[in-house]
Amino acid sequence: MTIEIAAKPQDAHTPSDLLARVARIATQVARVHAEDVDRKARFPTEAIEALKSEGMLGALVPSSLGGPGVPFAQVAAMCEVLGQACSATAMVFAMHQIQVACLVRHGMESPALRDYMRELVERQWLIASVTSEVGVGGEMRTSVTSVVREGERFTLEKDATTISYGAQADDLLVTARSAPDAAASDQVLVLLRKGDFTLERKGEWDTLGMRGTCSPPFKVTSRGDARQILPVPFAEIASHTMVPVSHVVWASLWLGIAAGAVSRARAFVRQQARSRPGSVPPTAVRLAELSSLLQSMRSSVHDVAVEADRLMGSGDADALSSISFALRMNNLKVSASQQVVDIVHRALLICGIQGYKNDSPFSLGRPLRDAHSAALMVGNDRILATNASMLLVLKDD
Amino acid sequence: MNESIRSILKEHGRLAIEVETLAEAADLYQAGMTSHASVNVMLALESQFDVEFPDRMLRRGVFGSIASIREAVEELTAGR
Ligand SMILES: Cc1cc2nc3c(=O)[nH]c(=O)nc-3n(C[C@H](O)[C@H](O)[C@H](O)COP(=O)(O)OP(=O)(O)OC[C@H]3O[C@@H](n4cnc5c(N)ncnc54)[C@H](O)[C@@H]3O)c2cc1C
Numbered sequence: 481m482t483i484e485i486a487a488k489p490q491d492a493h494t495p496s497d498l499l500a501r502v503a504r505i506a507t508q509v510a511r512v513h514a515e516d517v518d519r520k521a522r523f524p525t526e527a528i529e530a531l532k533s534e535g536m537l538g539a540l541v542p543s544s545l546g547g548p549g550v551p552f553a554q555v556a557a558m559c560e561v562l563g564q565a566c567s568a569t570a571m572v573f574a575m576h577q578i579q580v581a582c583l584v585r586h587g588m589e590s591p592a593l594r595d596y597m598r599e600l601v602e603r604q605w606l607i608a609s610v611t612s613e614v615g616v617g618g619e620m621r622t623s624v625t626s627v628v629r630e631g632e633r634f635t636l637e638k639d640a641t642t643i644s645y646g647a648q649a650d651d652l653l654v655t656a657r658s659a660p661d662a663a664a665s666d667q668v669l670v671l672l673r674k675g676d677f678t679l680e681r682k683g684e685w686d687t688l689g690m691r692g693t694c695s696p697p698f699k700v701t702s703r704g705d706a707r708q709i710l711p712v713p714f715a716e717i718a719s720h721t722m723v724p725v726s727h728v729v730w731a732s733l734w735l736g737i738a739a740g741a742v743s744r745a746r747a748f749v750r751q752q753a754r755s756r757p758g759s760v761p762p763t764a765v766r767l768a769e770l771s772s773l774l775q776s777m778r779s780s781v782h783d784v785a786v787e788a789d790r791l792m793g794s795g796d797a798d799a800l801s802s803i804s805f806a807l808r809m810n811n812l813k814v815s816a817s818q819q820v821v822d823i824v825h826r827a828l829l830i831c832g833i834q835g836y837k838n839d840s841p842f843s844l845g846r847p848l849r850d851a852h853s854a855a856l857m858v859g860n861d862r863i864l865a866t867n868a869s870m871l872l873v874l875k876d877d
Numbered sequence: 878m879n880e881s882i883r884s885i886l887k888e889h890g891r892l893a894i895e896v897e898t899l900a901e902a903a904d905l906y907q908a909g910m911t912s913h914a915s916v917n918v919m920l921a922l923e924s925q926f927d928v929e930f931p932d933r934m935l936r937r938g939v940f941g942s943i944a945s946i947r948e949a950v951e952e953l954t955a956g957r
Pocket of ligand 1: 575608609611613618619642644690693853856857859860861862865
């Protein structure tokens with residue numbers, strides 16, 4: 481028997497400790513600026529800088545490339561704690577982790593991309609996502625634009641409808657058809673490095689909620705090294721990683737928004753109870769109901785996060801590209817996006833006018849506005865239409 | 878069988894290129910078949926060959942080429 485004295489990550493870097501650090505950033509930094517971020521529709525610089533200084537933008541990068549290799553389910557838990565404090569911070573963090581997950585899971589065979597991931601751990605590059613495109617809306621599996629390869633180089637232009645934190649990001653991951661004559665669904669994913677692209681802002685981002693994600697439309701113009709085109713078809717990246725990871729991290733941060741709203745409602749009911757000891761305030765029954773709704777949401781989000789983590793970890797390509805897995809991941813997105821709105825709305829009813837006011841400690845306007853983005857981030861009807869067609873052939877055996 | 882598969886692909890696959898010109902092993906997704914179109918292809922195959930694809934076969938790879946579709950149908954109709 482050999483005893484391995486490999487350089488074990490120190491205690492300070494165990495996943496649960498990292499989660500505790502993110503929780504601290506959530507309460508001590510993200511929450512403090514959340515209001516201002518929302519009001520001014522400005523990027524949550526303080527919280528993202530704090531996350532960078534703890535090395536969190538490289539959380540998913542495996543230890544073989546110098547990262548902490550945090551399990552995916554832990555990253556989902558980080559999105560949840562951030563979501564409780566500042567939805568915009570949580571969404572920026574979540575979107576970035578989706579991009580890193582795609583690189584980590586589909587770029588390991590490329591020396592150039594491995595170098596990039598090492599650099600990402602060191603420099604904490606922030607990566608934005610460019611899937612949506614003028615003309616195709618939220619249909620991620622279709623592109624109008626294409627990569628044009630010229631020897632070792634490529635050029636790529638894209639009219640993007642929405643790029644969250646486009647102006648603040650270092651690098652971009654962009655979908656495009658694999659060649660000018662390729663079919664609309666024959667796509668690749670391309671990493672655009674800072675300096676290789678320019679963004680021309682085509683509009684504003686003055687929205688109901690998720691204001692701090694700073695997600696206006698942009699025209700992207702780029703050229704780069706062809707080795708930055710991921711070596712596998714986007715179809716595989718989407719079904720094995722981008723869709724399941726997106727749905728789990730989004731659902732997790734929506735769970736955080738819901739939990740944050742419930743904790744305001746709880747504080748409100750406790751305050752009512754304290755003001756009249758001996759009698760149970762009528763809102764307490766509604767709170768009891770709300771607590772059970774939150775519990776169901778939490779169980780379903782956690783269950784699916786663990787399942788996705790397990791399947792992605794197993795590398796079982798057949799299971800990952802199966803219709804039943806796609807259906808479960810889509811179900812999570814649709815149900816969590818509805819639950820978050822329902823839960824925040826019920827919390828508002830409990831807090832009454834104190835929840836409706838923007839300047840009260842029980843204010844629920846921001847979480848309610850943020851929650852309404854969930855159903856639109858890839859329209860639920862679009863997802864349900866996909867599920868409907870999959871159910872025509874799925875037998876559940 | 879290949880002819881029936883090709884005619885189903887022609888009708889339901891929404892391919893960006895002529896089905897006749899496709900090699901048996903050619904990637905149908907690269908030829909433009911979307912996931913949505915692939916479901917219609919599955920339904921038409923089930924009806925044409927009077928089979929039901931079990932869930933374990935409902936994966937991209939199985940419907941990824943004419944050859945792989947033929948193998949799947951042959952597996953289901955074997956011993957009839
Ligand atoms: C906060 C936020 C951040 C975002 N960040 C990014 C980002 O960083 N990068 C990025 O690429 N995108 C981003 N998006 C865009 C997002 O992912 C979707 O692409 C976009 O919201 C969809 O736009 P749409 O509603 O105009 O288009 P569509 O998808 O065209 O939907 C329009 C309407 O049609 C319905 N619909 C569409 N297809 C069908 C169908 N087949 N059956 C039934 N109904 C259908 C939809 O449900 C919806 O009601 C972001 C969106 C939000 C809200």
